[in-house]
Amino acid sequence: MSSVLKFTKNLTQDHLEEVLGGGRWAAESLSVALSIDDIETAIAALSPDSTQSAIDTALVEGVHRALPFTRREAADPRVWQWLCVSHFPSLVWRRWAGGEPAPAELHDALKVPLYPRFLCRASLNGMSRNTLARLWWTAEHLGDYDLARSALSNQDMFQNIFERSYGIYPPAARACLGRFQGRKESEIRAAAKWLQQAASTTVLEALDEPEIAAVLDEALQET
Numbered sequence: 001m002s003s004v005l006k007f008t009k010n011l012t013q014d015h016l017e018e019v020l021g022g023g024r025w026a027a028e029s030l031s032v033a034l035s036i037d038d039i040e041t042a043i044a045a046l047s048p049d050s051t052q053s054a055i056d057t058a059l060v061e062g063v064h065r066a067l068p069f070t071r072r073e074a075a076d077p078r079v080w081q082w083l084c085v086s087h088f089p090s091l092v093w094r095r096w097a098g099g100e101p102a103p104a105e106l107h108d109a110l111k112v113p114l115y116p117r118f119l120c121r122a123s124l125n126g127m128s129r130n131t132l133a134r135l136w137w138t139a140e141h142l143g144d145y146d147l148a149r150s151a152l153s154n155q156d157m158f159q160n161i162f163e164r165s166y167g168i169y170p171p172a173a174r175a176c177l178g179r180f181q182g183r184k185e186s187e188i189r190a191a192a193k194w195l196q197q198a199a200s201t202t203v204l205e206a207l208d209e210p211e212i213a214a215v216l217d218e219a220l221q222e223t
Contacts, residue, residue: 002087003029004035004083005082006028006079007026007081008028009026010081011081013119019085020089020110020118021103027082038065038066039059039132042058051094051095053152060135060149063136063139069136074137075122076122077120085118085119088131091132092114092118097114117131118130120133124162124168134158138151141173142174151177157188164195166195172204174209175213179217194215194218194219
């Protein structure tokens with residue numbers, strides 16, 4: 001059994017290329033032993049043709065089930081950094097760059113937009129950009145694997161829900177999924193902006209899912 005570890009300190013952008021190229025970055029055991037075997041099995045089962053969002057939807061349930069973290073444990077960016085940099089970099093390259101570069105091409109292939117896909121920060125944006133943390137947290141917030149797959153099936157929709165503060169409130173996230181499916185990107189972005197503005201003057205946590213859906217309906221009518 002291969003156990004999940006975490007880096008002893010946060011990996012920085014300055015050292016990412018070095019570690020991806022085989023350099024060392026100290027890691028330590030978690031307080032509870034967890035296995036990455038099930039994640040490896042889920043990745044191995046991916047269709048050779050699976051790319052981008054299809055990879056997310058295929059892996060979300062396996063990743064969440066394999067890592068029974070508490071939310072506090074899952075908020076530690078070092079474990080997600082270790083998973084993506086030390087153990088599953090090929091997955092990150094496949095998901096976001098179409099494939100892993102040859103060692104001699106690493107420097108040119110590692111563009112700035114890829115950094116957060118390997119790295120992670122203890123913030124909403126940091127978790128939503130990391131390749132594996134985003135899967136775990138989507139499933140955790142929604143509490144439903146079918147809904148999680150739906151959320152991850154469209155990257156623009158995902159960003160407009162889970163990279164905004166209201167996305168961490170499950171009724172708001174579910175209401176958005178119900179209203180955003182099949183919509184144009186411009187409509188999704190406009191409605192998401194509307195809801196974000198509403199959240200600045202209204203306590204969304206005081207509203208249930210149908211009430212938030214009604215706010216979104218109004219926003220979509222305006223667009």
